[in-house]
Amino acid sequence: MSATTTTNNQATSVPPLPSGMTSLERRASLTLASIYGLRMLGLFFILPVFAVYAQTLPQGHDKLLVGLALGVYGLTQALMQIPFGMASDHFGRKPVMVFGLIIFAIGSFVAGHSNDLHLIIAGRAIQGAGAISAAISAMIADSTREQHRTKAMAMVGMTIGLSFIVSLIFGPPIYHAISVPGMFNLTGILALLAIAVVIWVVPSAPMVRSAEELQGHWARAVLTPALIKLNFSIFVVNFLQVSMFVVVPVALVKYAGIPLLHHWMVYLPVTLMSFALAIPGIIWAEKYGYMKPVFVGSVALLVLTMVGFALGYKHPLGLIAALFFFFLAFNVMEALLPSLVSRTAPPSRKGLAMGFYNTGQSLGLFAGGATGGLLAQNFSREAVFLAAALLAMVWLLVSLTITPPAPRHMMPEPAEAG
Numbered sequence: 001m002s003a004t005t006t007t008n009n010q011a012t013s014v015p016p017l018p019s020g021m022t023s024l025e026r027r028a029s030l031t032l033a034s035i036y037g038l039r040m041l042g043l044f045f046i047l048p049v050f051a052v053y054a055q056t057l058p059q060g061h062d063k064l065l066v067g068l069a070l071g072v073y074g075l076t077q078a079l080m081q082i083p084f085g086m087a088s089d090h091f092g093r094k095p096v097m098v099f100g101l102i103i104f105a106i107g108s109f110v111a112g113h114s115n116d117l118h119l120i121i122a123g124r125a126i127q128g129a130g131a132i133s134a135a136i137s138a139m140i141a142d143s144t145r146e147q148h149r150t151k152a153m154a155m156v157g158m159t160i161g162l163s164f165i166v167s168l169i170f171g172p173p174i175y176h177a178i179s180v181p182g183m184f185n186l187t188g189i190l191a192l193l194a195i196a197v198v199i200w201v202v203p204s205a206p207m208v209r210s211a212e213e214l215q216g217h218w219a220r221a222v223l224t225p226a227l228i229k230l231n232f233s234i235f236v237v238n239f240l241q242v243s244m245f246v247v248v249p250v251a252l253v254k255y256a257g258i259p260l261l262h263h264w265m266v267y268l269p270v271t272l273m274s275f276a277l278a279i280p281g282i283i284w285a286e287k288y289g290y291m292k293p294v295f296v297g298s299v300a301l302l303v304l305t306m307v308g309f310a311l312g313y314k315h316p317l318g319l320i321a322a323l324f325f326f327f328l329a330f331n332v333m334e335a336l337l338p339s340l341v342s343r344t345a346p347p348s349r350k351g352l353a354m355g356f357y358n359t360g361q362s363l364g365l366f367a368g369g370a371t372g373g374l375l376a377q378n379f380s381r382e383a384v385f386l387a388a389a390l391l392a393m394v395w396l397l398v399s400l401t402i403t404p405p406a407p408r409h410m411m412p413e414p415a416e417a418g
Helices: 002-012 023-044 047-056 063-091 093-112 117-129 133-143 146-200 211-215 218-222 225-244 248-254 264-288 291-312 316-344 347-378 381-399
Strands: none
Touching: 023 093, 023 133, 023 146, 047 063, 047 146, 047 248, 063 093, 063 117, 063 133, 063 225, 063 347, 093 117, 093 133, 093 146, 133 146, 133 316, 133 347, 146 264, 146 316, 218 347, 225 291, 225 316, 225 347, 225 381, 248 316, 264 291, 264 316, 291 316, 291 381, 316 347, 347 381
């Protein structure tokens, strides 16, 4: 018996892992981030052009309908994120991702074959129903050690940012080449290609399953005050993002005199410079334990940015400066927030926790588009930014009460003896 025990201990001993990210961690993080970014590219693609394109459609001057077309996918994502997250905890991450990408592709093709604003809204709603963000984020958490979690989530944030940049830069010329229906169809094709990446390129990762946690009440596991505050945070981030793009593309044309085809000349330098400053801030916060000052400072910057938009969006320099500071804070938050959620959530409930997190994200996308369109339609463009600033001020107060979790130095566990 003692010999058997010795043999089992030797067989199950795990060599120490390198302090840096392993090749498997890098591969998992990069491939999953690329799928996340590819899907977000499909959702972002129309942001810089749709408000202009919609004016060629029946009822296209109805700003509320335009806002709904921009943000409705967030509503259906909000409805599906939690079920998809729970499903990924029970059936595995990859099957859920493949199923969601199929739904997303169907919605893309529906919108691509529509020249009626209501049908486009329906297609966007179907797109959002393929809610795989929670499964992707949970699989990244499964695939990485905690000390590298923020780096992995930063890769996701960077790919989201790069998707945003690509959509802002290439959206207008692609729009001129194939119009918005062609952009939707291209998005559907890219979603089908992403399925192949999930199946054959993304490395599999073991899921943490604790019987005690899985038997516990799921709501108590993920509806904690700490997680609720983080979910509210991502709601506000995405509310600000979509609501401002109800106004910004038109403002660049009308007040800055920049044709839609040349908007990339603003977006490219602004986003690249914001990345160059955001990445050192993220590394500094993670390495030296300054997560909270960077977090609160970024929220405060977003408050000032929304006020700056309201006061200066009619002035080219004011508009461009506000865009730069928005992207700076936005990029920081896209890296910090999912990392904080994955570290705060119980290990065996990461999929569910990320489902709630992405529900907050999706509701923010929907609410930002709908509210921005409603305020622009019935009040003024300034009202859009002032409402966003007010919400950001509430978030600033909440952010002061957020305490980042203490590191859990999770090492690989040896297999149980049979």
